[in-house]
Amino acid sequence: MGYDCAPGRLQAAIRAVFNLATRRIRIPGVDVIAYPLFEVLDGSNSADYVQRVEPSPLGGQKMARALVDALYGDEAAAISGEDSAGGVSDGAVTWYMQRG
Numbered sequence: 001m002g003y004d005c006a007p008g009r010l011q012a013a014i015r016a017v018f019n020l021a022t023r024r025i026r027i028p029g030v031d032v033i034a035y036p037l038f039e040v041l042d043g044s045n046s047a048d049y050v051q052r053v054e055p056s057p058l059g060g061q062k063m064a065r066a067l068v069d070a071l072y073g074d075e076a077a078a079i080s081g082e083d084s085a086g087g088v089s090d091g092a093v094t095w096y097m098q099r100g
Contacts, residue, residue: 007043014038033070040066 015038022034041048041059048059055063 011038011043035067035070037063037066 015036018034018036018038025032025034040062041055043049048056048062050056
C-alpha cells in the first residue's frame with residue numbers, strides 16, 4: 001500500500017477515493033456534509049493508530065473532538081470552553097455524548 005515508501009501517494013489516493021465516494025451523496029431534506037477524518041488522523045503520528053490502520057484510543061479521542069467541534073463548535077465551546085489550541089475541549093466531547 002505504500003505506507004512507508006510512498007505515503008504521499010497513498011494519502012492522495014485516500015483523498016481521491018473520499019472525493020469520488022462522497023461527492024454524489026444526496027438524502028432528500030438533509031444537508032449532507034462529508035467529513036474527511038483523514039485530515040484529523042493523517043498518518044504522521046503513529047500513536048494515533050493500532051496496527052497501522054485502526055484508530056488508537058488517542059486517535060479516537062482526536063476524531064471525537066474534531067467531529068464535536070465540526071457539529072457543535074460554538075455551542076459546545078460556550079458550554080465547556082475551548083482548549084488551548086482553540087478546539088473543543090474534552091468536556092465538550094463528554095457534553096455531546098451525554099446530550100446525544
